Amino acid sequence: MSRAPRRLTQRDIARRAGVSQTTVSLVLNNRGDAAARIAPATRDRVLRVIRETGYAADPLARRMLMQLNQILGVFTYEPVFPSTSADFYFPFLRGIEESAENYGWDLLMFTSAPVTGGRRRIFHENNRLRVADGCVLLGREIPSGELSRLVAEDYPFVCVGRRDDADGRPVPYVGADYVEATARLVERARGLGHRRFAFVGLGTGAESSADRLSGFRRAAGAEAPSFMAETPDPDERVARLVEARVTAVFVEVEAEAVALAAAAVARGLSVPRDLSVMTLGDATTPVDSPLDFTGFHIPRSRIGRQAVELLVDVLHGRTATTQRLLGCEQRQGQTLVAPVN
Structure with a gap:
């Protein structure tokens, strides 16, 4: 099998144009006082080599030459x-x-x-x-x-x-902006008189999870409990929420909010009178639930x-x-x- 040709680099262009690699970079970026001081003849020579060699296939060069494929x-x-x-x-x-x-x-x-x-x-x-x-x-x-x-x-x-x-x-x-959206939701709960909050979700991994937990911590405080992967069972989560006397819980995934609410009702709690349950965004997969969860919409x-x-x-x-x-x-x-x- 024949090997694919090596992609041209700025160093290759510089050698063929008889200039430094820095000059090639300045021509391609076309910004700053240094680029403005490049002689027109030198600039033209660099651009001519770019066209002749096909280096314009590189997105940065295409952007400079405005040879976009649309x-x-x-x-x-x-x-x-x-x-x-x-x-x-x-x-x-x-x-x-x-x-x-x-x-x-x-x-x-x-x-x-x-x-x-x-x-x-x-x-x-x-x-x-x-x-x-x-x-x-x-x-x-x-x-x-x-x-x-x-x-x-x-x-x-x-x-x-x-x-x-x-x-x-x-x-x-x-x-x-999950940080701000989550913090605002916690403040809404605080405005109604809630003082004991909890977070249910991953809180780590994807930036979106970390941002939700960060927003929760910003508004609820560093001591507010969080139940993440180590407590996946809804019944156990509800038991720990009751033990911590939590009245408002913020759930990252709507499917987990549905399971948590069902476990709370099975335990004899009223949702939302005894336990307010909020979701932090839109459902990633369709979920059947009799509850219209308070939360926020992502501007997708x-x-x-x-x-x-x-x-x-x-x-x-x-x-x-x-x-x-x-x-x-x-x-x-x-x-x-x-x-x-």
Whole structure:
């Protein structure tokens, strides 16, 4: 089998143009006083080599030369393509599609990624990321190693959901402000007279889980109990809530809120009179429940639209801010009332 040709680097371009690699980088980025001092003839020579060698296939060079394919990729780290409009990810995808259509760009769904260790991987021997000008990434958890590689290779991308920095460099994203939304929900409960709070959820792993716990801690205090993976049984959770005299519990996953409420009722408690139960976002999977939970809505369609808007701005060099958090809409529901005592 013949091996794929090695991708050209800035060093290759510099050698062919007879300039330093720093000069090539300044020409490509086209920013700052140093770039302005490059002689027009030198700039033209570098750009001519870029065109002749096909280095414009690199997204950074294409962005400089405005030779964009008008194609945006969408990659998901888990099966998120919906079969019904009730799917959690449907609003995200709808927002992405609406925004791409508004800009006149095509969407390319990357579906050939293999599953390794139970998870999809964007980087594999047949990956075709560079067919697209940039990519929107979806998934609850995105491997930090892949984010680091995307950042290091200057591949234009935007994550749906807040992501931690990669090797000290900011990761572009549009996400929901779970910290503020959760803190506001706790304050709503406090305003009704609740003083004993508890958190039920992962609280670690994905940034969205960590942010919810952070918002809870900010408003409820560091001493408020949390029941995470070590206490999965709903009956045991209710017993511990009763023991701690908790009157308001904040649950990360709606399915767990349903199970917790059912266990509370089975124990003889009234929801919400004895125990107010709130959910921290929209259900990730459809859940049948007689309760209309108090909580907040994630602006999913708006996040999808703005992810595309941000990616297009990045591709055209029109933005200096690549991280956005959008506010969540508080949901009234019926499961938060003033405590009995």
